[in-house]
Amino acid sequence: MADTATRHRPDGPGPVPPSAHHDPRPAAAGAFSPKALVAAVPSALRKLDPRLMVKQPVMFTVLVGSLLTTAYCLADPGVFTVAVTLWLWATVLFANLAEAVAEGRGKAQADTLRRARRESMARLLRGGAESEVPATDLTAGDLVVCEAGDAIPGDGDVVEGVASVDESAVTGESAPVIRESGGDRSAVTGGTVVLSDRIVVRITAEPGSTFLDRMIALVEGAQRQKTPNEIALNALLASLSVCFLLAVVTLQPFAIWSGGRLDVPVLVALLVCLIPTTIGALLSSIGIAGMDRLVLRNVLAMSGRAVEAAGNITTLLLDKTGTITLGDRRAHEVLPVADAGREELMAAAHLSSLADGTPEGRSIVALCGPPAGARDRQEGAVPVPFSAESRMSGMDLPGGRCVRKGAASAVRIWVQRQGGRWPADATDLVDRISGAGGTPLVVAESGEGTARVLGVVHLKDVVKPGLRERFAQLRAMGIRTVMITGDNQRTAAAIADEAGVDDFLAEATPQDKLDLIRREQEGGRMVAMTGDGTNDAPALAQADVGVAMNSGTTAAKEAGNMVDLDSDPTKLIEIVRIGKQLLITRGALTTFSIANDVAKYFAIIPAMFAAIPGYGGLEALDVMGLSSPQSAILSAVVFNALVIVALVPLALRGVRHRASAPAAMLRRNLLVYGLGGLVTPFIGIKLIDVLISSIPGLV
Numbered sequence: 001m002a003d004t005a006t007r008h009r010p011d012g013p014g015p016v017p018p019s020a021h022h023d024p025r026p027a028a029a030g031a032f033s034p035k036a037l038v039a040a041v042p043s044a045l046r047k048l049d050p051r052l053m054v055k056q057p058v059m060f061t062v063l064v065g066s067l068l069t070t071a072y073c074l075a076d077p078g079v080f081t082v083a084v085t086l087w088l089w090a091t092v093l094f095a096n097l098a099e100a101v102a103e104g105r106g107k108a109q110a111d112t113l114r115r116a117r118r119e120s121m122a123r124l125l126r127g128g129a130e131s132e133v134p135a136t137d138l139t140a141g142d143l144v145v146c147e148a149g150d151a152i153p154g155d156g157d158v159v160e161g162v163a164s165v166d167e168s169a170v171t172g173e174s175a176p177v178i179r180e181s182g183g184d185r186s187a188v189t190g191g192t193v194v195l196s197d198r199i200v201v202r203i204t205a206e207p208g209s210t211f212l213d214r215m216i217a218l219v220e221g222a223q224r225q226k227t228p229n230e231i232a233l234n235a236l237l238a239s240l241s242v243c244f245l246l247a248v249v250t251l252q253p254f255a256i257w258s259g260g261r262l263d264v265p266v267l268v269a270l271l272v273c274l275i276p277t278t279i280g281a282l283l284s285s286i287g288i289a290g291m292d293r294l295v296l297r298n299v300l301a302m303s304g305r306a307v308e309a310a311g312n313i314t315t316l317l318l319d320k321t322g323t324i325t326l327g328d329r330r331a332h333e334v335l336p337v338a339d340a341g342r343e344e345l346m347a348a349a350h351l352s353s354l355a356d357g358t359p360e361g362r363s364i365v366a367l368c369g370p371p372a373g374a375r376d377r378q379e380g381a382v383p384v385p386f387s388a389e390s391r392m393s394g395m396d397l398p399g400g401r402c403v404r405k406g407a408a409s410a411v412r413i414w415v416q417r418q419g420g421r422w423p424a425d426a427t428d429l430v431d432r433i434s435g436a437g438g439t440p441l442v443v444a445e446s447g448e449g450t451a452r453v454l455g456v457v458h459l460k461d462v463v464k465p466g467l468r469e470r471f472a473q474l475r476a477m478g479i480r481t482v483m484i485t486g487d488n489q490r491t492a493a494a495i496a497d498e499a500g501v502d503d504f505l506a507e508a509t510p511q512d513k514l515d516l517i518r519r520e521q522e523g524g525r526m527v528a529m530t531g532d533g534t535n536d537a538p539a540l541a542q543a544d545v546g547v548a549m550n551s552g553t554t555a556a557k558e559a560g561n562m563v564d565l566d567s568d569p570t571k572l573i574e575i576v577r578i579g580k581q582l583l584i585t586r587g588a589l590t591t592f593s594i595a596n597d598v599a600k601y602f603a604i605i606p607a608m609f610a611a612i613p614g615y616g617g618l619e620a621l622d623v624m625g626l627s628s629p630q631s632a633i634l635s636a637v638v639f640n641a642l643v644i645v646a647l648v649p650l651a652l653r654g655v656r657h658r659a660s661a662p663a664a665m666l667r668r669n670l671l672v673y674g675l676g677g678l679v680t681p682f683i684g685i686k687l688i689d690v691l692i693s694s695i696p697g698l699v
């Protein structure tokens with residue numbers, strides 16, 4: 001019941017969070033402190049390992065350059081060479097620091113999560129007997145008992161019982177949630193604590209690969225893989241570096257031809273200034289920071305690719321029960337048709353639900369059942385379990401009598417196929433319940449060569465609060481919302497209207513959900529899907545962004561590429577914003593980096609050649625008036641390194657994202673970061689040059 005949408009972050013426009021709310025995670029969203037920088041130094045040094053560096057072609061080039069100049073230094077130490085060498089090493093280190101700082105923020109979150117993964121004992125159930133074993137010994141398939149006060153020893157599905165569970169260790173939310181067998185709320189997470197009642201859990205995760213383990217690896221960045229976009233950008237940066245390498249190497253023949261000679265440190269310095277070191281250094285930090293921003297909003301993204309895709313989402317599909325509604329569908333009343341009695345209907349509804357382990361089925365037993373023990377399961381009866389395909393459940397009794405309950409359209413076909421009649425007032429009852437947003441389950445029986453409808457059970461569910469405004473926000477962002485449900489047309493229409501979605505698809509089977517996503521994708525649209533049920537799993541896997549509700553089943557969580565710990569279907573608003581911001585930040589810093597390099601080329605080449613006699617032609621281009629060629633080169637190297645540090649906060653915090661049209665946004669960013677990138681080196685290098693030349697004896 002508590003697993004609701006009332007858990008928006010405080011900054012969201014949603015309902016105010018409960019006062020008991022606490023979040024174990026550090027709240028410093030975009031924080032970047034000098035302390036964090038110092039703490040990241042050891043990790044930055046470890047990242048100097050060439051096996052790691054080689055994955056970043058631009059920074060690897062700088063590393064090779066640094067090694068070359070260091071060797072040159074050892075042979076012929078001069079003030080200029082040593083200074084250039086030191087600043088080249090600083091460049092590599094700054095890049096590693098940027099990544100280490102980004103990762104460091106996740107480490108704090110991981111530490112908090114690790115505390116939840118503390119060693120506990122499990123009450124293993126085997127052959128009817130209970131025994132105590134360490135939680136780490138559990139393997140998939142084991143059954144464990146958890147009672148009030150017990151920490152759930154591993155991930156699994158509740159196979160027996162209902163309990164309220166404190167999931168704050170994982171979600172940061174202290175309001176208890178209900179976990180029960182049979183339905184879409186059966187998944188439990190290791191490390192969470194049972195508050196009341198007794199449940200039996202079937203362990204689904206092998207030791208070491210639990211949800212918490214994966215979450216820790218995720219926030220620590222251990223599982224981070226380059227996204228296709230990052231790989232493409234890296235390839236572009238690498239080929240740019242090769243071009244500049246050729247440009248720099250061909251300078252030497254020119255210099256020799258005009259009677260001069262360029263030293264190795266000068267060539268390396270020039271190369272490092274020209275290759276796109278800024279974006280090369282910050283690329284992975286930008287990606288890590290994006291994942292991090294999601295974690296702070298209680299969303300776990302399993303892949304960076306999903307975060308990027310989120311930035312381009314145009315359609316959001318939502319499952320109804322458990323996603324748009326609280327998912328607490330319960331029998332509310334029974335309505336017999338004219339030619340059936342109320343008692344008769346109650347008895348049949350009860351019988352059809354005796355073996356139905358879904359929450360819906362259990363609620364019918366509770367509503368229609370006589371006092372405990374009065375009517376037990378019949379010998380030889382064959383249960384017919386509910387499936388999303390048949391949309392019915394029931395029981396086949398030994399004497400040939402069968403009872404069924406289910407969606408009106410499904411039961412109608414079942415009755416008519418056996419020669420039964422569909423009474424007109426059944427349609428009226430179904431319509432009345434559906435019109436009010438309820439789910440009607442028609443109850444029917446068959447035997448002796450015919451079948452008949454007995455009446456309708458009204459299942460009631462509640463729409464999560466605050467959805468309408470949030471869906472309007474999605475609409476304003478250009479995202480169409482479509483609700484998909486296995487429920488009938490009228491119920492779907494009523495709930496769709498109440499929740500404020502743009503469109504809906506009713507009576508959808510899991511295959512229909514999948515087909516709808518494929519159709520949207522074929523039209524070139526990027527599709528997000530949010531769902532909680534096992535029957536949503538194929539659709540969650542097919543969608544570009546599949547957000548599973550944390551309240552949902554293990555299958556749903558495994559299938560999607562994100563899990564929302566708050567089970568808030570409108571969380572996509574934040575996810576899209578963060579995705580867009582990630583793409584914009586990367587674009588802006590790439591623009592800045594390349595513009596910067598072009599400007600540096602024009603700032604230092606003339607100064608370098610001005611020193612070579614007979615190359616006077618370039619003097620006219622030497623607009624900077626730098627004090628000496630050596631000072632020009634050293635200033636450029638220093639500037640190049642400092643720019644990385646200066647932009648770390650921006651890479652981590654992200655470029656501010658405005659809700660303007662994408663084209664206007666692109667124009668603005670090109671102007672700010674392109675023009676800014678062109679101008680800053682001239683100012684920066686000049687300032688550093690003035691400073692350097694004022695130090696006597698340096699260059």
Ligand SMILES: Nc1ncnc2c1ncn2[C@@H]1O[C@H](COP(=O)(O)OP(=O)(O)OP(=O)(O)O)[C@@H](O)[C@H]1O
Nearest residue numbers: 319320321358386388391392393406407485486487
């Ligand atoms: N336990 C049950 N026994 C018989 N019929 C059921 C049972 N539960 C649901 N139904 C019927 O089957 C239909 C599909 O249910 P299901 O839970 O698969 O929907 P769904 O596809 O998950 O959609 P949503 O979750 O959005 O409602 C329901 O609308 C209802 O008519």
Ligand SMILES: [K+]
Nearest residue numbers: 272273275277
């Ligand atoms: K550079």
Ligand SMILES: [Mg+2]
Nearest residue numbers: 184319321533
């Ligand atoms: Mg469902």
